[in-house]
Amino acid sequence: MDMRQKLQEIHEEAKKRIMESEGLDKLNEVRVAYLGKKGELTALLKSMKEVAPEDRPKVGQLVNETRKKIEEILDETRTRLEEAAREAKMKEEVIDVTLPAKKALIGHRHPNTIALEEVERIFIGMGYEVVEGPEVEYADYNFTKLNIPEDHPARDEQDTFFINDSILLRSQTSPVQARTMEKGKLPIRMIAPGRVFRSDEVDATHSPSFHQIEGLVIDKHITFADLKGTLEEFAKELFGPETRTKFRPHHFPFTEPSAEVDVSCFKCGGSGCRFCKGSGWIEILGCGMVHPHVLEMCGIDPEEYTGFAFGVGLERIALLKYEIDDMRLLYENDVRFLKQF
Numbered sequence: 001m002d003m004r005q006k007l008q009e010i011h012e013e014a015k016k017r018i019m020e021s022e023g024l025d026k027l028n029e030v031r032v033a034y035l036g037k038k039g040e041l042t043a044l045l046k047s048m049k050e051v052a053p054e055d056r057p058k059v060g061q062l063v064n065e066t067r068k069k070i071e072e073i074l075d076e077t078r079t080r081l082e083e084a085a086r087e088a089k090m091k092e093e094v095i096d097v098t099l100p101a102k103k104a105l106i107g108h109r110h111p112n113t114i115a116l117e118e119v120e121r122i123f124i125g126m127g128y129e130v131v132e133g134p135e136v137e138y139a140d141y142n143f144t145k146l147n148i149p150e151d152h153p154a155r156d157e158q159d160t161f162f163i164n165d166s167i168l169l170r171s172q173t174s175p176v177q178a179r180t181m182e183k184g185k186l187p188i189r190m191i192a193p194g195r196v197f198r199s200d201e202v203d204a205t206h207s208p209s210f211h212q213i214e215g216l217v218i219d220k221h222i223t224f225a226d227l228k229g230t231l232e233e234f235a236k237e238l239f240g241p242e243t244r245t246k247f248r249p250h251h252f253p254f255t256e257p258s259a260e261v262d263v264s265c266f267k268c269g270g271s272g273c274r275f276c277k278g279s280g281w282i283e284i285l286g287c288g289m290v291h292p293h294v295l296e297m298c299g300i301d302p303e304e305y306t307g308f309a310f311g312v313g314l315e316r317i318a319l320l321k322y323e324i325d326d327m328r329l330l331y332e333n334d335v336r337f338l339k340q341f
């Protein structure tokens with residue numbers, strides 16, 4: 001019976017093509033070619049009409065058996081190909097555990113921030129409040145209320161960035177003193193950190209924008225002794241318990257008397273070294289007793305209240321504390337520099 005032979009041939013041929021299939025796509029093509037709607041086996045079933053009726057069950061059974069056999073090889077082959085594909089993928093995706101790991105960069109606080117937090121910690125510990133004032137300020141607060149007269153060189157456009165005649169970028173944090181006093185809540189114990197601006201050329205010790213921390217205490221019976229005691233304590237906390245302080249007479253328009261404060265060099269202890277340029281002392285701040293004119297202009301009776309004020313350069317503290325010799329390093333934001341602190 002040539003039907004049997006034909007089926008045998010189809011089976012052999014299908015088996016051969018299945019074995020030769022090199023991928024799942026190819027395999028599927030073979031499946032469609034034999035078992036699909038227009039496939040060879042299906043076509044054969046359709047031609048059953050030509051088979052004599054008594055032979056049909058026999059032929060039908062043969063076709064089904066062949067179909068089953070082809071399906072079996074297809075299934076086996078598919079499993080094998082799928083396995084091979086998975087293995088190839090795994091090989092490709094293999095993780096090399098010996099590769100050096102990528103180190104995650106962790107952020108660091110800026111030396112200015114560390115120094116500021118240190119200063120704040122010290123004064124908060126002494127009962128001070130931390131307040132802020134505007135960076136864009138009235139000339140009135142930056143100068144007039146601080147007893148800086150119209151013709152004072154500090155008002156010169158060469159030093160101060162004016163926005164118009166009466167508005168400027170504050171050249172110091174001292175205007176926050178006037179703003180705080182004007183509020184009229186007494187006594188006052190505050191520090192006011194913030195950014196200030198001056199038209200300076202950039203070099204190792206200057207920048208057109210830097211930071212100051214202003215301090216102000218107003219109460220009854222405040223004397224220069226309170227100022228000295230407070231700043232001595234501050235210096236010891238900041239630079240170490242052996243630190244000595246020296247008050248040198250100075251002049252600021254808003255304080256009377258005024259002083260500049262030096263601390264004994266924390267590098268050599270005061271004997272003189274490269275760090276303190278041989279003098280044994282390092283200048284750190286300006287201070288004084290708040291001028292009676294300033295108190296009056298800010299609505300405080302100088303007969304009843306007295307007070308002291310001081311101004312510290314934040315960058316100066318950061319540079320000293322971390323022995324950085326160029327202020328520009330603080331503004332370049334090079335992580336290799338910053339991550340040292």
Ligand code: DAH
Nearest residue numbers: 172174286287288309310311
């Ligand atoms: N504002 C001053 C400056 O920029 C610093 C200063 C000195 C502030 C003496 C004060 C002070 O409060 O009493 O140079």
